[in-house]
Amino acid sequence: MSQGLEPIAPREAAEMWLDRLQSTRADETIQSYEYRLKPFLEWCDAEGIDNLNDLTSRQVFQFDSKRRADGLKVTTLNNQIGTLKQFIQFCERIDAVPERLPTKVEVPTVNLSDRVNDELLPAERADRIREKLSRYQRASRQHAMFELLWHTGCRLGGLCSLDLQDCFFEESDLERLRHQDDIDQAALEAVEIPFVYFRHRSETPLKNKREGERPVALEQEVADCVQEYIDINRVERTDSTERQPLFTTEKGANARASKSSIRREVYILTQPCRWGGCPHDRDTMNCEALDHGKEARCPSSRSPHPLRTGAITHMRDRGWPPEVVAERVNATPDVIREHYDHPDPIRRMQSRREFLTEDSA
Incomplete structure (x- = not known):
């Protein structure tokens, strides 16, 4: 055990962290953190890690490698390791893990192309x-x-x-x-x-x-x-x-x-066959995505979150500054740039023309 640390089990520390977040995070956000942290806690059980004082950067790397081997999308891996890093930062503050361990946790980078499609x-x-x-x-x-x-x-x-x-x-x-x-x-x-x-x-x-x-x-x-x-x-x-x-x-x-009923209606509204033909060559008489509760199985259907992402991108493509968009949609400018800004290069060029005109005046 590292000197100066106080023994604590991974699940006990996780409960402390999630409880601490109750005053500053919405219930859905906390549930998402709990969901993302679950694989790490299960991995600790399987590896016999019952005291976070002994957690090393090498073990975190091994967990990262295992999740990659599980075939996770890079966006999912980014979310899980990013949440794990936040958790380990909390653990450092309560003397549960070795000092500077959070700085050794590398969160996978998500390229723009990895985000846009889905x-x-x-x-x-x-x-x-x-x-x-x-x-x-x-x-x-x-x-x-x-x-x-x-x-x-x-x-x-x-x-x-x-x-x-x-x-x-x-x-x-x-x-x-x-x-x-x-x-x-x-x-x-x-x-x-x-x-x-x-x-x-x-x-x-x-x-x-x-x-x-x-x-x-x-x-x-x-x-x-x-x-x-x-x-x-x-x-x-x-x-x-x-x-x-x-x-x-x-x-x-x-x-x-x-929320569930609205989410389902958005899935339905974004199915192309509701307004025309199927772009996936499916039999619209027997397609499972047309069954109640299975609407998300259509490759083209989208939930409300991608709709939000598209709306924010559309605002940016129209030339809205990140700071203005951030206030409208309740996010930070940095979050807008990193997570929601998927520009079409031609539209973005057009939105910059007004600044070119101003410079020439």
Whole structure:
């Protein structure tokens, strides 16, 4: 055992770390950390490592090699080893692992090409889906949800958190913000509508909690679509806390549309065969991806996260600075550049032309 360290089992340390994160991370984030750390804890059990004081950089390297041999995608490996490094950094702070061990943990680098294929819904596809929804399912719940996801770049949890009172489409709606301590009343006098306000509440938490709260401006066309949904197709229901969810269910105990149901609807909306032919030469009469609960098995279907990635990339391709995009979607500029920025070189060149014109003036 290394001198000056206090013995602790890997699982006990993991529980301490995850418990410590409870005050600063959303439940879903903690669950993802727990999921990513699980293979390491199982490996420790198999290798007889019952005290982190004895953990060496060579053993971490051996674990890394094993996960590579398991055939993991580089993006998955990046997430798992990155989370492991954060965990070992915590362990160093509580005198559980040898000093400087975290600096010896190498997180695999993810190339841009490794991310793009599976993690982005291209703007062209999003526009086609929006066009079809506007034509065939105008102002439906699916239409309104897709428009907000694409236009705001919000997370799935943020979309689920929205209530009717979070929609500010008329000047009279601004009265709901009067006299609120966290609102600059002077700025409110000049604010423009329409916008939605993402709020952190205990029943519907945002990923970054209070720091994730923000108003997000909408184009009038998007606000009109959401308002039509509210006026025509929204099922009037309140949840167990007497809140009025923006996206409701027709029946069942939960009035608010769940994350799983919205995720499934996004999978369905991004299946090409829903709007035309199958690009994978599948028999659309017998394709398993058309069965309930199996929509994600379509190679072209996407979950809400790639939709968020595509939306953020589209903002950047239109010339939006990373700092502006970051505030809109509740992320840091560095995260925008590293994880979400998958530029099309031609579009990015075009977005830079305005700066070329300014320099020539």
